[in-house]
Amino acid sequence: MNKNYLVAALALIVFSLPARAEVRVEEPWVRATVPHQKVTGAFMRLTASTDAKLVAVNSPVAGTVEIHEMAMDKEVMKMRPTAGVALPAGRTVELKPGAHHVMLLDLRKPLQPGDTVPLVLTVEGRDGKRETLEVTASVRPLGTIGDAVHAR
C-alpha cells in the first residue's frame, strides 16, 4: 500500500468520527428588570464536548437577542455585539456580567425574580453544522455587578 494512501485513509477515519458537540448548560439566569426597562442580560456556564461555537440565542421574551463581548473603548469598558463565543472542547466558558454575555433587547414585558425565561441556543460544531438547544433560565434580582455602558 502506498504511504500517502494510508495517511489519507487514516485522515478519513478521524474526520468521520461524530463531530457533533454536546453542550452542557449550567445555571442559566436572566437579570430582573424594572418597569419600562427594555434590555437585560442572560448568563450561564457552557461546556462543549468537542470544539464548538455559540453563534446565536433567541428568546420569546425579547424582540432581539445579541451575544455581546466586552471591549475597552477610550479607557471605558463597553459591550458590543459579537458573532459568537468559542466553546473549546471540555472547557467551561462562563457567560457572566463583565465578560461575554447574552443581551435580551426589546423585552416584551418586565422580568420579575422567580420568572423563567426560555432561551434557544444555536451551537455550531467543528463541521459547521448547527443545532439548537433549549434551556430555561431563572430570573434573578437586579444587581449592579458588571453593569456597563453599551457601545451604541
Ligand SMILES: [Cu+2]
Ligand atoms: Cu450587553
